[in-house]
Amino acid sequence: MPDSSRFDELVSEGRKCIRKRRFDLAVQFFAKALEHNNGSPIATEGLAMAYFLDDQLEAALEQFDRMTKLDPRNANGYINKGAVCNRLGEYNDALKALQRGLQFDRKSSQAYYNLGIAHKGLGSLSMAISSYREAIRHDAESREAHQNLANVYLEMGNYQQAISHFKNALMIDPSFERAKRGLLKAETKGASVQAAAAPFGRLVDTKKLDAQTTETLKRLTDTDRFDDRRTVARITKLMMNSSKNLIDHVRNELEPLLLKVNRTVAQSPGDVIRIRDCRDDFRDAVDKLATIRQQLKELGKELTDHEKTLRVPNPRSVTP
Secondary structure: OOHHHHHHHHHHHHHHHHHOOOOHHHHHHHHHHHHHHHOOOHHOOOHHHHHHHHHHHOHHHHHHHHHHHHHHOOHHHHHHHHHHHHHHHHHHHHHHHHHHHHHHHOHHHHHHHHHHHHHHOOOHHHHHHHHHHHHHHOOOOHHHHHHHHHHHHHHOHHHHHHHHHHHHHHOOOOHHHHHHHHHHHHHHHHHHHHEOOOOOOEEEOOEEEEEEHHHHOOOOHHHHHHHHHHHHHHHHHHHHHHHHHHHHHHHHHHHHHHHHHHHHHHHOOOHHHHHHHHHHHHHHHHOOOOOOHHHHHHHHHHHHHHHHHOOOOOOOHHHO
């Protein structure tokens, strides 16, 4: 018959060792506790956590897997198993474990956070964004979720969103060094792109462009210069308005619809009607995006055509 008092004492000592970061000793105490009660989910979870914190990932995975069998309705076993799989780079196994855990705890911020890591590892950035947003929805103070979400946006080139979430992470923890480095990187890249991007995002050699403009304007009369500035200002204003509409459409309509599609497919794979409705809404949003893009393209062509007229010497604009 198991000695319950000795078992409780060993578990207590194991927990104390974890708090003191003596993970090697914690492993020993929890292992001895299991000698007294081999079927204990509590001691199994403690041993698994001690292995995990001691960076013995394979051993941790074995114990967390064992915990899911000893206590199959406990979400923590699956969620922690998913976290270990992520650390091992086994992202498909992580997804399976985490989705199983969410069946028992739909509000677990840690489950969604680790889902984000798994989706990111598999290259599904939109699903990673959706998962990190869910993690933040259930725990707005999760600096790591904000940090990881910001990194995904940074990888996608969405510097405004990246900056926003790096700042959120720093509001939670002003000393968060990784968020500081990420914010600096996002701000630098954002400023660089803004300074050097053409209307359609093509990078241009601004020195050559300035030289070309200076050389061209030398051939213009004051009237020609006035007409040139007025034409460029008109086209630029229209392009800025269309660009703002495009950005707002992507941020406010397209991105939420994409997340909705991914979430619906992940959570209700058999609900054909819901998936079809989501698909139709998303297709309509993409069509609207194509219309805005076409407007920008036509304005860009008009600007290019105007520039070509300036490259060819016009007898009326040349001083005799």
